[in-house]
Amino acid sequence: GNSVTQMEGPVTLSEEAFLTINCTYTATGYPSLFWYVQYPGEGLQLLLKATKADDKGSNKGFEATYRKETTSFHLEKGSVQVSDSAVYFCALSDGGNTPLVFGKGTRLSVIA
Amino acid sequence: NAGVTQTPKFQVLKTGQSMTLQCAQDMNHEYMSWYRQDPGMGLRLIHYSVGAGITDQGEVPNGYNVSRSTTEDFPLRLLSAAPSQTSVYFCASSYTKGGGYTFGSGTRLTVV
Numbered sequence: 001g002n003s004v005t006q007m008e009g010p011v012t013l014s015e016e017a018f019l020t021i022n023c024t025y026t027a028t029g030y031p032s033l034f035w036y037v038q039y040p041g042e043g044l045q046l047l048l049k050a051t052k053a054d055d056k057g058s059n060k061g062f063e064a065t066y067r068k069e070t071t072s073f074h075l076e077k078g079s080v081q082v083s084d085s086a087v088y089f090c091a092l093s094d095g096g097n098t099p100l101v102f103g104k105g106t107r108l109s110v111i112a
Numbered sequence: 113n114a115g116v117t118q119t120p121k122f123q124v125l126k127t128g129q130s131m132t133l134q135c136a137q138d139m140n141h142e143y144m145s146w147y148r149q150d151p152g153m154g155l156r157l158i159h160y161s162v163g164a165g166i167t168d169q170g171e172v173p174n175g176y177n178v179s180r181s182t183t184e185d186f187p188l189r190l191l192s193a194a195p196s197q198t199s200v201y202f203c204a205s206s207y208t209k210g211g212g213y214t215f216g217s218g219t220r221l222t223v224v
Contacts, residue, residue: 032210043116043202043215044155051210089154095210097162099145099170104154 002027006090006103013080013110021075021106023064023090031092033057033066033073034100038087047075047088080110114138118203118216125193125223133188133219135203143206144186145213148172148199155202161186162209193223 048057053068157170
């Protein structure tokens with residue numbers, strides 16, 4: 001079945017540091033890939049997505065590129081801020097009726 | 113435009129009690145789903161629906177029932193609450209099969 005594997009956290013960075021959160025997936029066919037963010041006490045918000053190989057999703061300074069050859073969708077940001085502290089989830093959809101499959105999430109803490 | 117509304121936000125139940133978690137969306141989305149979020153486990157799919165009158169089981173359906181009599185509403189029923197059902201529950205909806213889902217703010221349930 002489909003699955004998503006994320007790097008384990010927590011990740012602690014200083015403000016303005018470079019962020020990478022690794023995500024790899026297993027799926028049949030050509031899934032769509034997503035990154036969601038969850039701020040403390042809130043629900044999940046869609047951060048960015050990519051629907052086909054080599055697509056780059058971007059939003060709020062975050063980027064991720066759909067790499068079919070390595071089945072990866074790593075999240076990056078060049079300079080993190082304290083306000084980026086949250087839990088980040090990688091997810092996929094295979095386009096069928098089944099909803100999103102999520103990774104276990106990576107908690108990011110950014111300190112000033 | 114309220115998006116996805118979940119009620120209640122917090123609930124404490126005694127073992128063996130029943131209750132219904134409410135979920136409503138005003139975006140005319142056909143696809144709706146329920147997830148539970150537990151520490152270290154990410155989000156796990158409980159039940160989902162691809163339209164009014166159609167529901168199916170996800171990864172962890174035992175102890176939960178759903179129905180979808182209207183496009184807008186997708187309630188989740190706990191028949192006889194158990195401590196293992198202590199969790200945060202999220203409802204989500206989407207316009208398309210492979211699209212991004214919009215999440216509610218969650219219901220934090222404690223079973224004692």
